[in-house]
Amino acid sequence: MEATSRLAVPEDLAGLRERLKDRLDEKKPRLVVCGDTGCTVRDSRELAAAIEKILSEQGLSDRVELKVTGCLGFCEKGPLMLVFPGAILYQKVQPSDAGEIVEKTVLKNELVERLLYTDPESGLPVACAYDIPFYKLQNRALLETCWYINPLDIYDYIARGGYAALAKVLGGMTPEAVIAEMKEARLRGRGGAGFATGLKWEFCRSSPGEEKYILCNADEGDPGAFMDRSLLEGNPHAVLEGMIIAAYAVGAKEGVIYIRIEYPTAVLKLEEAVRQARELGLLGKDIFGSGFDFDVIISKGAGAFVCGEETALIRGAEGKVGEPRQKPPFPADVGFRGKPTVINNVETFVNVPLVINQGAALYHSTGTESSGGTKIFCLVGKVKNTGLVEVPFGTTLRQIIFGIGGGIKDGKKFKAVQTGGPSGGCLPEAMLDLKVDFSDLAQAGSIMGSGGMIVMDEDTCVVDVARYFLQFLKSESCGKCFSCRVGIDRLLEILDRIIAGNGSVEDLALLEELAVTVKDTTMCGLGQTSANPVLSTLRYFRDEYLAHVRDKRCPAGVCRSLFRYRIDEDLCAGCGACAEQCPAGAIKETDEGCYRIDHGLCTVCGACAETCALDAITKD
Amino acid sequence: MSNKLPDVEEILEGAVKKHGLAVVPLLQEIQEHFRYLPEEVLRKLSQKTGIPLIEIYHAATFYNSLYLTPRAKHQINICTGTTCHIRGSGKLIEEVFQVLGIGPGETTSDGNFTLETVNCLGCCAVAPAMVVDGKYYGNLTPGDVREILNKIMEKAAVEE
Incomplete structure (x- = not known):
């Protein structure tokens, strides 16, 4: 690592960048291994170690650079690896492939064809990542940097223009000018509600008092969303840079990053980033000689979904029980430690340096009239290409799911897409041409949320999904408001009744009435949106509810009281594998040498159907 | 420790x-x-x-991550985030019950295993996912869970 002293003035940063320009050498062979959780689960760390060993054995360590980065995006195909020059993407790479990659691609400039992505339409291999539809159809304004930097090395970030926005801000912009820039860029908060960032900063700036705070919401609690984790793990300095600029704009001297404890790797990377930024004087006293002081502390959340609500988040960050409180007063007036506070989400902060570097006009040329820039989504569920995707606001759901996502897995049919986490809703096929934007999604009965996008196919039961979210919200409700605490419980009881096959058509009206009551009579965002999963599924999938209550049938074959497994005796070869797997001992051999399920004993676990090699066991 | x-x-x-x-x-x-x-x-x-x-x-x-009861030697966390749910995390929980006889929040009587569910591990791309003693596992089937648990039990038996 470079031995550099404190960056005393903005010009020092430019000088340092000049000295680091070797790092941008595009001709130098570079092997990039994804170090994000999704890939490390599948042994990418072992892969990096194998490459390192081979490079050192062959004396190539100086000539070839090995980099372990944050998320490369195309999680479906992990472990992922990029080889530069050429941005060649290798997928599903195993540690045993390391030798061949070094020998062929690095030394001889040849491709290892079996590791390349195959285009499903042409059937041909695609070498360059930028040519793969998954990447080509995106606009990776924020995520692209993660391909090129080692998140544990601040110099990598600086070499690629990191902290230049901060230097520009502290080198001559007034706080008012920074706020004006955010407003003009139409930057809106990425945490869910989409409040205008510039306006939020202005409220806090004009709030009386000397002591102000910046709070970074890194308590990403939505199940099905990991954008913030990936940004924190892939580019932690961008989060810090955004926070420092925000602090300057509102006049804060201290910041807190509230991060969930379920993200241990992100915590470690963030702690290291803070340490390195302090060492270079980018955090601390008199940053860039401007007289402006700012530092951050990291506060670890102990696991509570409601802490994503801003007043609850403040209490959580103070180390207290994270229960929400009535607003107003808003955090811009009474926030952390009772002082004016700006709370922004991780992704919002990462956008801030981009706005400054590009200028508001260029920034907002991407996106829609009301929302500038891009949004990162976690495209997961029953879609072919799962991963982290970034698109301009205004992109349609269809473009994301069928273009970038490649459509539904295993030749199944699309049923619904769930956006916005437990507070969001399920949208049907008819809504696929909806443009992704805060207001459009809300009108359709869902929300943007922080960016989870869970695709469901015909094997997903929407009643079960609605029940799942209510179960989640029930355990996460803080219990302060009666209608949230008890209302969700009652909603859940009705759904349980429907799923058990004891529901009636009247239950649907009751469900709707109660859901609206909960929505209207609770205090915080969690309660107010808790009815969305129920209301949106009732709105778009009433037929499926009716099948449950009227015909006592679960069309997707998920609700166990409403379907049975059956062995097709014409297909059964009599191997007995199913009987061996059955934990309930419910499968017996018949006199004809086939097998039959005793429905009195069967627990409908489905182990038999998964075992049967002939697909002779079906849902009935 | x-x-x-x-x-x-x-x-x-x-x-x-x-x-x-x-x-x-x-x-x-x-x-x-x-x-x-x-x-x-x-x-x-x-x-x-x-x-x-x-x-x-x-x-x-x-808070979900604070515990008032002792933890076992081996901690199993099964993700029950939305993606894991629709990709079958419920079956993984049942499999743990089959193998160890414990449900979420419970500990085996020998104090060896505790099963917990977590709201989201943030690795939805490899759903359903599970963490055992800090190691992440993804794309799991009930059979994989059985194998992983058996391995840990075998290893523990050898060490004893």
Whole structure:
């Protein structure tokens, strides 16, 4: 690592960048291994170690650079690896492939064809990542940097223009000018509600008092969303840079990053980033000689979904029980430690340096009239290409799911897409041409949320999904408001009744009435949106509810009281594998040498159907 | 963690010095030492700091990652996030019950395994996912879970 002293003035940063320009050498062979959780689960760390060993054995360590980065995006195909020059993407790479990659691609400039992505339409291999539809159809304004930097090395970030926005801000912009820039860029908060960032900063700036705070919401609690984790793990300095600029704009001297404890790797990377930024004087006293002081502390959340609500988040960050409180007063007036506070989400902060570097006009040329820039989504569920995707606001759901996502897995049919986490809703096929934007999604009965996008196919039961979210919200409700605490419980009881096959058509009206009551009579965002999963599924999938209550049938074959497994005796070869797997001992051999399920004993676990090699066991 | 029993006074002293009266970080620190929040330590914390025991209890029961009961030697966390749910995490939980006879929040009678569910591990791309003793596993089938648990039990048997 470079031995550099404190960056005393903005010009020092430019000088340092000049000295680091070797790092941008595009001709130098570079092997990039994804170090994000999704890939490390599948042994990418072992892969990096194998490459390192081979490079050192062959004396190539100086000539070839090995980099372990944050998320490369195309999680479906992990472990992922990029080889530069050429941005060649290798997928599903195993540690045993390391030798061949070094020998062929690095030394001889040849491709290892079996590791390349195959285009499903042409059937041909695609070498360059930028040519793969998954990447080509995106606009990776924020995520692209993660391909090129080692998140544990601040110099990598600086070499690629990191902290230049901060230097520009502290080198001559007034706080008012920074706020004006955010407003003009139409930057809106990425945490869910989409409040205008510039306006939020202005409220806090004009709030009386000397002591102000910046709070970074890194308590990403939505199940099905990991954008913030990936940004924190892939580019932690961008989060810090955004926070420092925000602090300057509102006049804060201290910041807190509230991060969930379920993200241990992100915590470690963030702690290291803070340490390195302090060492270079980018955090601390008199940053860039401007007289402006700012530092951050990291506060670890102990696991509570409601802490994503801003007043609850403040209490959580103070180390207290994270229960929400009535607003107003808003955090811009009474926030952390009772002082004016700006709370922004991780992704919002990462956008801030981009706005400054590009200028508001260029920034907002991407996106829609009301929302500038891009949004990162976690495209997961029953879609072919799962991963982290970034698109301009205004992109349609269809473009994301069928273009970038490649459509539904295993030749199944699309049923619904769930956006916005437990507070969001399920949208049907008819809504696929909806443009992704805060207001459009809300009108359709869902929300943007922080960016989870869970695709469901015909094997997903929407009643079960609605029940799942209510179960989640029930355990996460803080219990302060009666209608949230008890209302969700009652909603859940009705759904349980429907799923058990004891529901009636009247239950649907009751469900709707109660859901609206909960929505209207609770205090915080969690309660107010808790009815969305129920209301949106009732709105778009009433037929499926009716099948449950009227015909006592679960069309997707998920609700166990409403379907049975059956062995097709014409297909059964009599191997007995199913009987061996059955934990309930419910499968017996018949006199004809086939097998039959005793429905009195069967627990409908489905182990038999998964075992049967002939697909002779079906849902009935 | 060393084998020596941690000294309660010393731990509380250090924790209070570091975190003041912020109850959550205090509890997180205590849990780091004991792997759960023993009642007698919480009582001492209350006496020492003047934080009412009810507030301590409130925080300990409010947050998912704070535990009032001892943890087992091996910690199994199954993700029940949305993606894992629709990709079959429920079946993984059933499999753990088949193998070990414990449901979420329960510990085996020999104190070897605790099963917990977590809201989201943030690795939805490899759903359904599980963490055992800090190691992540993805794209799991019930059969994989059985194999992983069996391996740990075999290893433990050899070590004994």
